[in-house]
Every structure is written in structure tokens, then in C-alpha cells.
Amino acid sequence: MSITPSPYGFARYLGRDENHDTLAARNTRLSRGQVIAVEIKRSEQNGSFQRFHVPYEPRMRVLDALNWISENEAPDLAYRWICGSKMCGTCGVRMNGREVLACWEAVEPEMKIEPLRNLPVLRDLVVDRTPFEKKVASFEPWIERRKNYTEFPEALTHKEMKDAAKALDCIGCMCCYSACPVIRLGAVTDFAGPAPLVQLGQTALDPRNDPAKIKRSLTQTGIFNCVSCYKCEEVCPAHIPIVSQVIEPLKTKTARLLPHLAKHSLALRAVVAARGRVDPTALLLRVQGLRVLAKIPRALRLLVRGKIDPIKTFIRVKTAAYAAAHRILSKGPELE
Amino acid sequence: MRKITTDVAVIGGGAAGCYAALCLHNKGIKPLIICKGLVGKSGASLFAGNLVLSGRLLGNTEEQAKNTAEFLIKYHNQFLIDQQWARRCGEWIEKNYYRELEEAGLYFRRDDEGNIVTSPGKIRSIAANVQGNSGVPFMDLRRKQILRAGIERLEETTATALLCDEDGRVGGVFCLDILNGEYVVVLAKAVIMATGYSDRLHVRSTGTREMSADGIALAWRAGATLVNMEMQWWHTNDAAYPPSWQRIQIYPNPMLGSEKSARMVNAQGEEFFNQQRDDPLAFGPYTVQLKALAKQVHAGKASYEGGYYAGFDHCDPKEVETYTTYAKPFHQLGLNFPGDMLETAVTSHYRQGGIDVDIATMRSSVPGLYVAGGVGGHSNGLIALATYDGFSVAESIANNLDGIPSKDIPQQSIDREVKRLSFLRESGGNGLSPVQLKEKIRKMMWKKAGVEKNESDLRSALSDIEEIRNHVLPDVRIMNKTKSVNYEWLDAIDAVNMLDACELIVQSSLERKESRGPFFRQDFPLTDNNEWLCANVLKKSGNGVRFERRPYELPFFQPGFALRDNLEVPW
Numbered sequence: 082m083s084i085t086p087s088p089y090g091f092a093r094y095l096g097r098d099e100n101h102d103t104l105a106a107r108n109t110r111l112s113r114g115q116v117i118a119v120e121i122k123r124s125e126q127n128g129s130f131q132r133f134h135v136p137y138e139p140r141m142r143v144l145d146a147l148n149w150i151s152e153n154e155a156p157d158l159a160y161r162w163i164c165g166s167k168m169c170g171t172c173g174v175r176m177n178g179r180e181v182l183a184c185w186e187a188v189e190p191e192m193k194i195e196p197l198r199n200l201p202v203l204r205d206l207v208v209d210r211t212p213f214e215k216k217v218a219s220f221e222p223w224i225e226r227r228k229n230y231t232e233f234p235e236a237l238t239h240k241e242m243k244d245a246a247k248a249l250d251c252i253g254c255m256c257c258y259s260a261c262p263v264i265r266l267g268a269v270t271d272f273a274g275p276a277p278l279v280q281l282g283q284t285a286l287d288p289r290n291d292p293a294k295i296k297r298s299l300t301q302t303g304i305f306n307c308v309s310c311y312k313c314e315e316v317c318p319a320h321i322p323i324v325s326q327v328i329e330p331l332k333t334k335t336a337r338l339l340p341h342l343a344k345h346s347l348a349l350r351a352v353v354a355a356r357g358r359v360d361p362t363a364l365l366l367r368v369q370g371l372r373v374l375a376k377i378p379r380a381l382r383l384l385v386r387g388k389i390d391p392i393k394t395f396i397r398v399k400t401a402a403y404a405a406a407h408r409i410l411s412k413g414p415e416l417e
Numbered sequence: 418m419r420k421i422t423t424d425v426a427v428i429g430g431g432a433a434g435c436y437a438a439l440c441l442h443n444k445g446i447k448p449l450i451i452c453k454g455l456v457g458k459s460g461a462s463l464f465a466g467n468l469v470l471s472g473r474l475l476g477n478t479e480e481q482a483k484n485t486a487e488f489l490i491k492y493h494n495q496f497l498i499d500q501q502w503a504r505r506c507g508e509w510i511e512k513n514y515y516r517e518l519e520e521a522g523l524y525f526r527r528d529d530e531g532n533i534v535t536s537p538g539k540i541r542s543i544a545a546n547v548q549g550n551s552g553v554p555f556m557d558l559r560r561k562q563i564l565r566a567g568i569e570r571l572e573e574t575t576a577t578a579l580l581c582d583e584d585g586r587v588g589g590v591f592c593l594d595i596l597n598g599e600y601v602v603v604l605a606k607a608v609i610m611a612t613g614y615s616d617r618l619h620v621r622s623t624g625t626r627e628m629s630a631d632g633i634a635l636a637w638r639a640g641a642t643l644v645n646m647e648m649q650w651w652h653t654n655d656a657a658y659p660p661s662w663q664r665i666q667i668y669p670n671p672m673l674g675s676e677k678s679a680r681m682v683n684a685q686g687e688e689f690f691n692q693q694r695d696d697p698l699a700f701g702p703y704t705v706q707l708k709a710l711a712k713q714v715h716a717g718k719a720s721y722e723g724g725y726y727a728g729f730d731h732c733d734p735k736e737v738e739t740y741t742t743y744a745k746p747f748h749q750l751g752l753n754f755p756g757d758m759l760e761t762a763v764t765s766h767y768r769q770g771g772i773d774v775d776i777a778t779m780r781s782s783v784p785g786l787y788v789a790g791g792v793g794g795h796s797n798g799l800i801a802l803a804t805y806d807g808f809s810v811a812e813s814i815a816n817n818l819d820g821i822p823s824k825d826i827p828q829q830s831i832d833r834e835v836k837r838l839s840f841l842r843e844s845g846g847n848g849l850s851p852v853q854l855k856e857k858i859r860k861m862m863w864k865k866a867g868v869e870k871n872e873s874d875l876r877s878a879l880s881d882i883e884e885i886r887n888h889v890l891p892d893v894r895i896m897n898k899t900k901s902v903n904y905e906w907l908d909a910i911d912a913v914n915m916l917d918a919c920e921l922i923v924q925s926s927l928e929r930k931e932s933r934g935p936f937f938r939q940d941f942p943l944t945d946n947n948e949w950l951c952a953n954v955l956k957k958s959g960n961g962v963r964f965e966r967r968p969y970e971l972p973f974f975q976p977g978f979a980l981r982d983n984l985e986v987p988w
Contacts, residue, residue: 105751125897140750144661156850156905157897163625165661167745168553169458184661185749203596204902210455222561223522230520234475238531242524249524249546249554253458283557284522 107187111137117188119146121158122195124204130193131155137188143176144183146192147206159205167318170252173197173259174206180256180316197259199274213255216277220298224290241288247326248282250319257313257323263306271303275313275323278302282327285334296338304332305346344368354410357403362394418600418835423449423569425814426590426603428576428632429611430456432465432800433790435559436807437609442566444815449569449603451576451592453612453627457560460613460625461767461791465552465800466668467542468525469700472511475533477541482507484539488700490974491988493797494769495704495934496950497645500973502776502795506805513808514801518545523558526673526740534740536671538693540700548673549742552800571601576631577910578834579608579639579786580826587639587785588824591834595907598900600838602831606824607785607814610636611807614767614791614798618919620856620863621722621764623652623664629855629911630918632792636772637917642782643955644794644967645770646918646925650935651868653690653706654681656746657723657762665746667727667759669702673740681706681727682758683718689725696987703766704934707868708984710763711937721763721868728758763868769797770925773954778817779810782956785824787814794952841895841909848892851908858885858915866923871939878923886916921955921962928964929953932983944983946976 097103111117115137120130133154135146144162151158162172165184172183175195200208239246257275258264264274273281281302285295313323321327336343348367352360365373373380383389425441427434430452438448450456457463470477471485489503490496519525526534526544535541536548545551563570573595580589580602587608592601612632617624637643654669656662667679669692681690690709692702699705710719719725728747729737734755738744747754771794772781779787789810790803849857865878890912895905931945932938951968976986 103751104749108751125899138659140659140662142659142661145659148661151904152850152852152856155896156852156894157899157903159902159904163454163459163627164463164664165626166464166665168463168550169454169625171455171458204899207596207902218564221565223565230516233516233519234525234533235519236531237524237527238529239527240529242527246524246526246546249557250550252553253557283554287522287524289522 104187107189108140111141111188111190113137113139115190117141117146118191119150120193121150121206124159124202135188141188142184143174143181143186143188143192143194144172146188147183147194159203159207161207168252170254173254173256175259180259182254182256182318185318197255199259199261199264200255208255210255213253213258213274213276216273217280219301220277220281221294222280222284222298224284224287225294226289227291235289237289244326244330245283245286245288247321248279248286250321251276251279251283252319253280254318256316256318260312260316262310262312263308270306271301272306273302273304275328278304278331279321279323279327282331286327286330292338295334299331299335299339300342302331302335304328304335305343307332350410353406356398357400357406360394362389362391418602420602420604421449421569422604423447424605424818425449425607425609426451426605427609427611428590428635429460429609429613429790429792430454430570430572431460431462431611431613431790431803432556432559433613433803433807433810434609434611435556435563436804437611437789437810438568438807439559439562439566440808440811441814442568444811446811446815446818449571449605450563451571451574451590451603453573453575453595453631454625455572456563456570457556459627461615461623461628461798462556462613462800462803463552463625464623464664465545465555466670467536467544467548467551467673468515468801469799470535470541470543471507471801474511474515475535475541475543481539481541484698485700487974488540488698489799492699492704493701493799495648495988496969496971496974496976497648497769497933497952498796499776499969500971504973506796506802509805509808510801514804518555518558521558521562523555534673536673537676538671539697540671542670542673542700544673544740547742548740549668549745555800571603574601575627575907575910576635577838578830579635580604580830580834581639581783581785582824582826585640585783586824587783589826591831593838593907593910595904596902598903598906600835602826604826606818607787609787609789609810609814610772610781610792611789612792614771615765616768616915616918617855618859618862618915618922619765619867620859621655621663621762622859623655623666623764623766625664629915631911631914633771633921634914634917636781636783636786636788636792637921637957639786640783640957641786642773642957643771643921643925644773644952646768646794646922646955647929647953648769648797648934648936649765649922650703650767650769650797651707652703652764652766653710654679654727654761655764657760662746663764667746667761668741668743669706669727670700672737672743675732675736677729677732677736679727679729679743680731681709681725681761683713684724685718687718689713689718699988704988707763707935711868711984723760723762725761726758727761729755730758767791767798770794770953773952776809778813779806780813838910841893841913842898842900842903842906844893844895844909846892846894848889848894850894850896851905851912854885854889854893854912855908855915857889858912858919861885862919866919866926869937869939870926872927875923875927879920882916882920882923890916924962925953925955925964928955934983934986934988937983942982942984943980944976944986945980947979950976
């Protein structure tokens with residue numbers, strides 16, 4: 082089978098061809114006159130799902146189905162939308178378990194529609210945006226220049242703006258915020274979440290911004306709690322490479338400006354650079370220091386189960402991959 | 418009920434409202450923004466595709482500077498504009514606009530060498546980050562400037578009435594918080610109406626969900642004079658379907674970094690519009706396109722509801738996708754880009770007319786009520802013009818605020834509004850739902866006050882409006898009486914405003930007995946510069962309306978003919 086690369090890059094769409102789930106397939110699966118079964122989570126029925134049958138119209142979007150339901154069967158259905166064309170970012174919902182922009186996503190033959198997760202639900206599909214807004218505001222999302230602005234146009238190249246420009250495509254729809262498994266953990270971590278970080282990236286990755294200002298914003302991101310699972314990228318309707326072009330560059334910036342926040346990551350990097358592999362013992366020693374002495378029983382259990390290997394850690398330090406790791410990491414972003 | 422006191426209440430969170438609030442704040446005057454959607458995320462400003470260069474900016478030649486002015490006056494406003502104002506506006510844009518935006522952090526798209534990328538041609542434009550999406554970072558920046566300044570916002574809050582003192586001076590705004598159903602009274606020394614250009618009054622409309630002509634209706638009810646309400650602009654190439662994509666436009670404007678722009682073909686595949694070939698001076702060639710389409714419709718080769726196509730099949734995909742978002746609908750529909758064309762249809766877009774404004778002071782005819790941006794009747798839309806209005810209105814208010822007497826709002830006018838809104842929510846009718854009512858109004862407007870108008874259709878529209886107001890509206894059925902996120906209630910409130918605005922539009926359309934630009938009268942097909950090169954002024958008179966004509970002066974550009982078939986007029 083031949084696989085056509087997506088216009089937005091290849092990896093994130095891997096498997097969609099085999100599953101007949103390309104954009105072309107999604108837009109041609111149904112034809113006029115067919116009936117879509119839609120189930121919507123309703124607040125006033127204690128969160129149970131109400132079922133509707135909606136006639137398919139060509140190129141129908143999820144929003145068209147909601148509009149049809151509102152006009153014909155449930156005028157009291159609460160759902161938010163403003164522009165209907167992927168610009169305002171207010172119509173995000175979960176459809177069949179994935180986050181979509183209602184105005185942008187093609188309908189499916191059977192749809193289960195729920196509000197976005199990780200935000201309080203106000204009614205039906207309408208969520209409270211305030212937690213997101215507050216987080217963004219706490220970053221002071223604007224630029225402060227080191228030197229006064231003088232004249233239009235200022236010196237700036239697209240190369241320098243490459244990452245920030247990607248972040249500027251963000252419409253604040255919070256699909257990624259709903260999809261993020263770390264945010265799902267709640268207060269266990271202080272992770273700001275992908276959407277607020279993309280908003281931060283707009284100014285923190287802007288070369289015009291004063292590093293002192295960026296440093297202030299970066300202190301409260303909890304960014305190293307990101308597990309790089311790429312769920313955010315997968316659902317982003319604006320096709321922003323959230324992990325690779327926003328979160329990773331922000332992590333690098335944090336490591337450079339606030340190394341104490343990146344202790345674990347810097348230690349891991351140093352371990353790999355020195356040994357050519359991940360060594361859990363060495364990592365633990367670097368991060369925890371003498372505090373490991375208080376955890377001797379746990380270390381013994383790990384040893385018994387073969388999770389740590391003191392011989393490798395203390396005697397055969399370098400692996401065959403050392404040279405390669407050294408070469409790659411010495412090319413990476415300058416941290417110190 | 419919550420009461421808030423501020424210096425100036427700004428109704429609208431788009432380009433005009435935000436900039437007015439920022440300028441007032443910088444002058445030490447306290448503004449408060451009332452926004453029916455979300456500041457910077459609702460209304461028409463979000464849709465700014467690119468930003469037109471005026472004056473001698475970025476190497477514009479003298480000729481290009483003149484072209485931009487000519488475009489604004491002719492193609493954008495069909496001469497229904499104060500040309501001296503247009504000049505002042507152009508000068509302000511050249512000196513202040515781009516500079517202010519860039520200083521605040523807006524990113525004007527560069528290439529890798531650092532040159533700002535422009536669209537070439539007779540009129541040039543640039544983009545904020547990406548062409549087709551400029552309004553998004555632009556308005557996001559405004560949202561964050563408002564945040565940084567600590568300006569108070571009432572979002573997802575609809576203004577339902579202007580509150581006047583006993584002398585008829587506007588001194589406050591009655592609002593409803595849509596999310597929690599709470600009434601809010603905002604008391605202010607002055608109110609700025611900045612609710613934008615485009616309202617969803619037709620079946621197909623570029624207006625966003627919340628735009629139901631509230632600004633027009635509220636101002637009219639407070640006694641404001643209106644002007645040129647019939648001058649409705651249309652998009653001719655917005656996606657014919659899905660229905661929610663009415664405002665997905667296959668932009669006909671010149672592209673950044675390319676000599677080409679979208680072309681349009683009829684049902685038989687014959688090209689009938691290509692901006693670069695047909696009229697390179699028509700930068701946003703909407704009216705020229707509409708006239709070209711009308712000829713196709715008359716020849717049976719297209720209809721205003723679809724059956725014709727737009728796209729980029731004559732372009733290299735890279736040419737389109739390097740600096741623009743123009744390919745996004747094609748990709749999302751799984752079409753081949755650029756090989757496939759998209760079926761398109763006509764959509765009502767901006768209204769050139771609106772509240773009558775004294776452009777020296779940005780005052781309406783009602784004391785205490787100021788106007789900025791598209792809801793004003795002084796110019797048709799461009800995000801730069803709306804921004805200039807924000808600047809002008811703040812200057813004017815700052816010069817006068819001390820002279821404005823403090824006003825007492827009679828409690829009974831607040832009580833009256835509470836009663837009106839509560840009655841709508843508790844409506845025990847058994848007829849249409851509010852959203853069905855809105856659709857009914859839009860269908861009627863599309864059919865009887867659509868692209869091509871005539872006296873009998875317009876008169877029939879007036880009687881429909883009367884019928885809806887007297888019989889359908891009182892029987893509206895509201896299923897859920899909750900105060901929390903009740904869009905049914907909001908839709909009922911909207912419908913009242915829509916009916917008021919539609920009636921005024923239809924009345925004004927009957928009054929202008931000519932065709933001009935996008936305003937087509939089948940019974941008056943000629944553009945008549947003898948009689949109608951003037952503002953169609955609409956005043957409240959007892960229970961009815963009274964029309965006056967006010968001619969425009971033509972110091973810089975003149976049409977150069979007296980009478981001509983409108984379809985043969987290039988603008």
C-alpha cells in the first residue's frame with residue numbers, strides 16, 4: 082500500500098492511511114441523506130448522554146451537527162462557538178475520545194460528544210476558561226525589550242522567529258490542555274500544561290524579549306513534568322509542533338537561564354554524555370547526592386531485582402555508544 | 418444585580434474597542450470593556466487577512482500610496498466617505514499604526530534575511546505572522562495589552578440597553594452576563610459603541626455567532642441617527658458548504674511573495690474573475706467580483722447560493738503555502754491542493770453604513786454616546802481604520818471628559834430593562850424556539866433583502882418584519898429557564914435587536930433609489946451621482962423614520978460620470 086505524506090508532516094499521521102482515516106476518507110465516508118447517531122453529555126440529566134439522529138449534509142462539521150440539534154431537537158443545548166472557521170478557538174469538544182474543534186472536524190457516523198477535560202464544566206459542552214486564562218496571565222505574556230524600540234521595521238529575521246512564529250498560530254482552544262495526561266493528574270505536579278506553554282512560547286521564544294523577563298516567566302511553568310507523550314501535538318487543530326518546537330526549546334531556555342529547575346534533565350544529559358547510556362544509579366547519585374544514603378533498603382531491593390548494576394555504574398563506565406553520544410550531545414544546544 | 422462605575426464604558430472587544438480602551442488608559446482615564454464574546458477572540462477583527470500598506474511605508478512609491486487612497490475611497494466605499502478623513506487616517510497609519518503594533522510585539526512576517534514580506538503590485542500589504550490569519554496574533558496581542566494594562570473586562574456579557582438620564586444623555590449600559598445570568602449595570606461618563614461591521618442578519622453571513630446588530634439596535638433605541646444602512650458589502654467566494662464555513666473565504670487578495678491570487682470559474686469551468694487580470698487596483702476586489710458574478714447569475718452560469726468555484730489551480734502549492742493559510746480549507750476537506758477548486762457562494766459581509774458619526778469628535782447624535790470602528794457609518798472596514806477610530810475617540814473623550822456632567826440614571830429605566838429581559842427568559846410561548854426565530858429572520862432577509870433588491874420584495878420584507886414582531890416573537894418558546902449559560906435566552910434578546918436592525922436596513926434600501934457598488938436595485942440599475950452621491954441619513958421621528966440626504970465632498974477623487982449602469986462601473 083502506498084502512503085501519501087500529509088501536508089503537515091508525516092509521523093503524526095502514521096497509521097491513518099491503513100485505518101482509512103485520512104482527511105479524504107473522513108470527508109467522503111458519509112453521503113447526503115444518511116443519518117448520524119450523536120450522543121451528547123448533558124449537565125441537567127446528571128451527566129448522562131442524550132441521543133440524537135442528525136441527517137448528514139455534505140462536508141458536515143461537528144458544529145453543523147450541534148447547530149442542527151439546537152435548531153431541531155434540543156434548543157437548550159449549551160455549546161460555545163464564535164467564528165466557525167478555526168480562528169477563535171472556543172468550540173473545542175471531545176468527540177469519540179479525542180479533542181477536536183467542532184467547526185473544523187468532519188462528523189463521524191457515530192459520535193459521542195463531551196466537554197473538554199481538565200476544566201470545570203459550566204453547562205453541557207461549555208467549560209470555564211478561567212484556569213487557563215489565569216495561568217497565561219501569570220506568565221506576563223508580553224515582550225520587554227532590553228533596548229528601546231526605535232523604528233519600524235526593526236531588525237529581525239524569520240529564522241530567529243521560527244519557533245515563536247509556530248507558537249503564534251495558537252488559537253487558545255485548549256484541545257491540548259484537555260488531552261494532556263500530566264494535567265489530568267491534577268495538583269500532583271505544578272505543570273502549566275501545553276496550551277499555557279504555547280502562549281508563553283510566543284514571547285519567551287521571541288528573540289526581542291529580554292532574557293531577564295523570560296527568566297521570570299519560566300520559574301512557574303513546571304515544564305520538566307512534561308513527559309513528551311506528544312498527545313498535545315496529536316490533537317492540535319493549528320498543527321503546532323507543541324513538543325518539538327515549543328516545549329523542548331522552552332526546556333532548553335529554562336536549563337540555560339534557571340539551571341536549578343532543570344537539575345534532573347541536566348544530570349541525565351551529563352550521564353549520557355559521560356557514559357553513552359542512561360545509568361539509573363549514576364542519575365540518582367547526581368540528583369539526590371548524599372540523600373541516597375537514607376534510602377539504602379530501597380537500593381538493595383533494586384539491586385536484587387536487577388534494576389541497578391553497580392559494576393556498570395562504577396567499573397565499566399563507558400559503553401560502546403559513548404563516542405556517538407558525546408558527538409551528538411556536544412552538538413546540542415549550548416546550556417552553560 | 419451588580420453595579421460598576423467607570424469613566425468610559427466600551428462596548429466591543431475588537432480592534433476599535435481594544436485600542437480605544439488602551440489609549441484611554443494611557444491618558445489616565447479608566448475604561449471598562451463589555452464584550453459579548455471574548456476580547457480579541459470575537460467579532461470581525463479576528464478575520465483580518467493582511468494589513469494594507471499606506472503612504473510611503475516599506476518603500477511604497479508615490480503611485481502606490483495614491484493607489485491605496487483611491488482603493489479605499491472608490492472600491493471600498495463607493496465615494497460614500499469623507500475624503501479628508503480618509504487622508505488623515507492614512508497619515509496616522511503611516512506614522513503610528515505599524516510602529517505601535519511592532520513595538521508592542523506584533524510579528525510582521527519576514528523572510529530569512531529579515532526583509533518584511535509584501536504582496537507586490539499596485540497596492541501592497543504585509544501580514545502578521547501568516548497571511549489569512551493576521552487577525553489572530555493581532556487581536557491576541559491586543560488581548561494581552563489589555564491584560565497588561567489591567568483594564569477591566571466583562572466578557573461573554575451582552576449589552577442590552579443604553580441607559581440615559583432624564584435629558585436623554587447616555588450615562589450607562591445595562592448588561593447580562595451570559596455565563597451566570599447576572600444583570601450588570603455599568604455607569605460611565607461616556608459610552609463608546611464599537612460593535613463592528615458585520616452582523617448575522619442573512620442566512621449566509623460572515624458575522625460571528627454573537628453579532629446580531631446589537632450596536633445598531635441599542636443606539637437607535639437611544640435615539641441615534643444612522644446613515645447608509647443599505648450599503649451592505651458581500652463576499653462572493655466563501656465556502657458554499659458546510660454551513661458553518663460561511664466565513665471561510667477563498668481570499669481573492671494578492672498573495673504575499675507572489676504575483677498571483679485566487680481565480681473564480683463558473684459552472685462550466687469558464688474563468689470569470691481573476692483580480693490580477695481584471696482589476697489590479699481592486700485590492701480587496703469584493704465588489705468587482707460581485708458584479709462579475711451577477712453577470713454569471715444573469716447568464717444562468719452560477720447562482721448566489723453556489724454552483725461556481727474558486728481556487729488556486731493556476732498556482733504552485735509552495736507559492737500559496739509559504740506565507741498564507743489559503744490552502745487550509747482544501748486540506749481539511751481532503752481535496753487535492755491546488756488542483757481542486759472549492760464550490761463557493763455569496764455571503765453578506767461588512768456594512769458600510771452604521772451610526773452617524775461626527776468624525777471630528779467621534780460623537781453620535783446622542784449626547785454621551787461615542788462611536789468607533791465598523792458600527793459607525795463613516796467608513797467601510799479595514800482593521801487599520803477601526804484602530805484609527807479607537808485612537809480618535811480616545812482623543813476626543815480625553816479633551817471633553819471634564820466637561821461631561823455626571824448623570825443620574827433613573828431607577829425606572831433599569832427596572833424596565835430587568836422586566837424586559839426577565840419576561841423574555843420566562844416567556845411561556847408555544848411557538849418557535851429563539852434560534853429558529855433567528856433563522857426565520859435570516860431566511861426572510863436573504864430572500865427579500867439579499868444581493869438583488871427591488872421595491873416589492875423590500876415592502877414584503879417590511880410586512881414580514883411586522884408580522885414576526887407582533888405575532889412570532891411574543892409566542893417564542895424557551896425550553897430551559899436556567900440563568901446559567903442560557904443561549905436560548907440570549908438568542909431571544911438577539912432576535913429583538915435583529916428585527917430592529919433589519920427594519921432599518923430595509924427602509925434605507927427602499928430610500929436609496931439607485932444602484933451603487935454592492936448595492937443592487939433591480940428597479941434602479943443605474944449609479945446616480947447626480948442624486949445619490951450622498952449619505953442616506955436615517956433619523957427617528959415620532960414612531961417612524963425620516964430620511965435626509967447629505968452630499969459628500971470630492972476633493973481628491975471623483976467618479977467622473979453622472980449616470981451609468983452599475984454593473985458597468987468598475988468599482
